[in-house]
Amino acid sequence: MRRQAAGWLLDAGCVDARTTDPFRLPSGWTTPVYMDGSRLISFPTIRRELMKQGLQRLLDAGALQGLSGVAGGESSGIAFAAWLAEKMDLPLQYVRKRAVGVRQIEGVVEQGGKVLLVDDMVSAGQYKLSFIDALRAEGARVEDLFVVFDYGCLGAAPVLQQHGVRVHALCDWRDVLEQARARGQFSDAALQTWEEFLQAPAEWSIAHGGVGQ
Numbered sequence: 001m002r003r004q005a006a007g008w009l010l011d012a013g014c015v016d017a018r019t020t021d022p023f024r025l026p027s028g029w030t031t032p033v034y035m036d037g038s039r040l041i042s043f044p045t046i047r048r049e050l051m052k053q054g055l056q057r058l059l060d061a062g063a064l065q066g067l068s069g070v071a072g073g074e075s076s077g078i079a080f081a082a083w084l085a086e087k088m089d090l091p092l093q094y095v096r097k098r099a100v101g102v103r104q105i106e107g108v109v110e111q112g113g114k115v116l117l118v119d120d121m122v123s124a125g126q127y128k129l130s131f132i133d134a135l136r137a138e139g140a141r142v143e144d145l146f147v148v149f150d151y152g153c154l155g156a157a158p159v160l161q162q163h164g165v166r167v168h169a170l171c172d173w174r175d176v177l178e179q180a181r182a183r184g185q186f187s188d189a190a191l192q193t194w195e196e197f198l199q200a201p202a203e204w205s206i207a208h209g210g211v212g213q
């Protein structure tokens with residue numbers, strides 16, 4: 001299943017891999033690969049399959065028990081949250097990256113209700129922590145995050161776990177790299193740089209002018 005999700009990200013053209021001029025993420029990490037999950041909304045078959053896999057995964061993990069709402073992270077997470085909320089016939093909210101005035105959440109949050117946070121992806125998890133804080137400040141219980149893609153190497157899952165939130169991701173960079181290799185996508189040099197990053201992300205980032213934690 002992880003390979004299949006990784007393949008869909010490649011099919012949708014979400015992955016960019018470089019050998020020079022690294023990407024600099026808002027968290028300060030530098031990377032040779034970038035995931036543009038926002039493209040997924042434009043591929044109906046892919047997005048439908050991803051949501052089907054997501055629901056199954058959440059069900060298997062017991063994350064759908066007692067849910068009272070689904071909250072999308074601005075902006076790419078909103079469509080995915082809406083599709084999941086519609087499938088489960090649950091209320092939808094979305095969380096802005098920054099408050100407009102005093103309001104960061106749109107939609108109605110049920111006091112004490114359990115909300116599933118949804119986004120297209122997680123890298124270092126900074127935005128997710130802000131979304132979780134905002135939802136909790138409004139009285140929601142947040143115990144689970146669903147994303148299509150987790151970097152898997154920047155430590156977001158353990159940090160979110162410390163904040164009481166489990167991460168449910170369909171795939172990570174290792175899955176995407178294996179799939180890209182199997183398909184012969186990207187140059188050998190790009191695949192090699194990608195592998196070096198995954199083997200030592202902190203060292204790679206620092207060596208390319210980024211942060212390492």
Ligand SMILES: O=P(O)(O)OC[C@H]1O[C@H](OP(=O)(O)OP(=O)(O)O)[C@H](O)[C@@H]1O
Pocket residue numbers: 037038073074075076077119120121122123124125126127128129156
């Ligand atoms: O900091 P993290 O929690 O790891 O999340 C990384 C964020 O990167 C993407 O958003 P981006 O800012 O690229 O824009 P968009 O969602 O508005 O498309 C993605 O949608 C996540 O929200």
Ligand SMILES: O=C(O)c1cc(=O)[nH]c(=O)[nH]1
Pocket residue numbers: 025026027033034035036037123124
């Ligand atoms: O760290 C981020 O914000 C980030 C990383 C990435 O690969 N793609 C993205 O959209 N955001």
